[in-house]
Amino acid sequence: MTSSLSKIAINPPVHRIQPGGPFNRDWFHQKVSVMGLKLPASRTTEFMKHPELKGHLLRLPKVKGVVNVENDEHTRLLLLDLTEEDPIPEPVATLAEKNSIEVTPYTIDLDYDYWTAEEVLKSILPEDLIADMPTAFAIAGHLAHVNLRDAYLPYKDIIGQVILEKNKGLRTVVNKTDNIDTQFRFFKMETIAGEPDTIVEAHESGCRFKFDFAKVYWNSRLGTEHERLVSLFQAGDLVADVFAGVGPFAIPAARKGSLVLANDLNPSSTHYMSANCQDNRVQDRVRVTTMDGREFIKHAVIEAIDNPFVNIRPLLSSKERSKQARSAQPPPPPLPVQRIIKHFVMNLPATALEFLDAFKPAFTQASHATKIRELYGSGGLPAIHCHCFTRELERERAEEDIIRRAEEALGTRLSNPSLHYVRRVAPNKDMYCISFQLPVSIME
Ligand SMILES: C[S@@+](CC[C@H](N)C(=O)[O-])C[C@H]1O[C@@H](n2cnc3c(N)ncnc32)[C@H](O)[C@@H]1O
Known part of the structure; x- marks a missing residue:
């Protein structure tokens, strides 16, 4: 389920891919039917805060809870955490009736942009690879750095592409190609998505650092430690x-x-x-x-x-x-x-x-x-x-x-x-x- 805030279960459509097989972003188009209260626009805030509606309003990440009604600028639809099949809870029905408010269905259109990288990968990778999915990656400037285990290598291009598309500011995704770290603490790597550009510009402690991530050590997770020690110096x-x-x-x-x-x-x-x-x-x-x-x-x-x-x-x-x-x-x-x-x-x-x-x-x-x-x-x-x-x-x-x-x-x-x-x-x-x-x- 996308959000524990909502009772409505929304899951990305499942399309398991084959190594080298196609990956189609259109697979992720999905229509979700919910119910809404058709209100005078001027009363939207009042109803959003109404005690009888507490726990019944739709709260899904990245989905607006109030939508416009086509060709009617004076009316809004306050979305409820209910599908068309669900019975309308008693307090909601009474409130609607008392205020002569229509309860009406509404369709939310979701697409590829809606889902997180983790949700997309979970719905396309083979089932046996989902539990240990490579969702963690480190970022240095425009570059994300993953460490894929062998089983994931046949899917590395798509994994890289999804990470790239889902994280604004990234231009390159690299994967470690061996686990033997060198004396100088950097790893051999290959670009799996985006531009093959490992010259990175990172910002830390108010300073700018430029370096070749393929030739030197850099770890964005050490920022706090760098600041801690520097704070001890006079x-x-x-x-x-x-x-x-x-x-x-x-x-x-x-x-x-x-x-x-x-x-x-x-x-x-x-x-x-x-x-x-x-x-x-x-x-x-x-x-x-x-x-x-x-x-x-x-x-x-x-x-x-x-x-x-x-x-x-x-x-x-x-x-x-x-x-x-x-x-x-x-x-x-x-x-x-x-x-x-x-x-x-x-x-x-x-x-x-x-x-x-x-x-x-x-x-x-x-x-x-x-x-x-x-x-x-x-x-x-x-x-x-x-x-x-x-x-x-x-x-x-x-x-x-x-x-x-x-x-x-x-x-x-x-x-x-x-x-x-x-x-x-x-x-x-x-x-x-x-x-x-x-x-x-x-x-x-
Ligand atoms: C873990 S990195 C730390 C770099 C930096 N202080 C930081 O916090 O990002 C360790 C550094 O030690 C360097 N190094 C490895 N062996 C060394 C040696 N014998 N003498 C001096 N530097 C060495 C590596 O090239 C690497 O840049």
């Missing part, structure tokens, strides 16, 4: 993003006033991240590198000391810039030079915990050991935000599991770690973010 903080992708932490952080060392081993990610920095006007406050994460952690500690961001002024909005230009005021003073990293972000959940073993060598590098102790001894060691997966689905056991693995990799105990649950990524796998301040023992 203007002027120096932040290091070890697995930065195309910049969904780094760029909003820089827009907020942080200075960012952003790294990714995938050259396509860093190519798009650099372009996105330009596009969002933060190229002077995000430094992009293409290194392995362990190497980057060591590099970032030294880079911050030897080559800090200097002469970076607070970012002004376009309104503030034009106000400043008009008033001929001097620009705001540069941000204080930061030689210590305040936050490390590590979002590579499959293996990021293992990369924690890079912190001890990074903070004991012979060439800078004294300087590191001096700077971080007084300024405080950075907070680490490390994403990870666990198969422990109970909170307490998940905490134990993650903290144990983090301590093992770091080679030291953590005094005050906190865990944030991000999302369930598979029936038996959760994603968390562990945050903690690097212990002082890391410098010994």
